[in-house]
Amino acid sequence: MYISDLKHFLDERGAIGPVKGPALAMAQFQADVVAHASHITGQAPAAPTCFKCKKDTVAANLARDEAIVWSCPSCSAEGRISNWQGSLWDLRTRPDRR
Numbered sequence: 001m002y003i004s005d006l007k008h009f010l011d012e013r014g015a016i017g018p019v020k021g022p023a024l025a026m027a028q029f030q031a032d033v034v035a036h037a038s039h040i041t042g043q044a045p046a047a048p049t050c051f052k053c054k055k056d057t058v059a060a061n062l063a064r065d066e067a068i069v070w071s072c073p074s075c076s077a078e079g080r081i082s083n084w085q086g087s088l089w090d091l092r093t094r095p096d097r098r
């Protein structure tokens with residue numbers, strides 16, 4: 001189980017912090033999971049491909065405590081993401097245009 005805090009992957013402006021390598025891939029994956037799971041109206045962004053096996057898209061849902069829980073049907077990787085609220089990928093209340 002991968003337990004993560006989205007803020008740990010972001011820089012002080014709220015953008016993805018790591019610029020290359022596995023850290024960037026992990027950060028991008030987490031951000032995509034958050035966007036997919038937090039989008040509640042209209043067309044949700046596509047679920048991201050599992051960062052581990054890269055074979056399947058993960059399933060992601062909001063847990064009761066508002067963490068985002070994701071799991072991969074192919075390799076059984078799973079994780080929990082906290083502290084995603086208010087990030088650039090929090091799509092719960094975002095209007096279509098500002």
Ligand SMILES: [Zn+2]
Nearest residue numbers: 050053072075
């Ligand atoms: Zn997988």
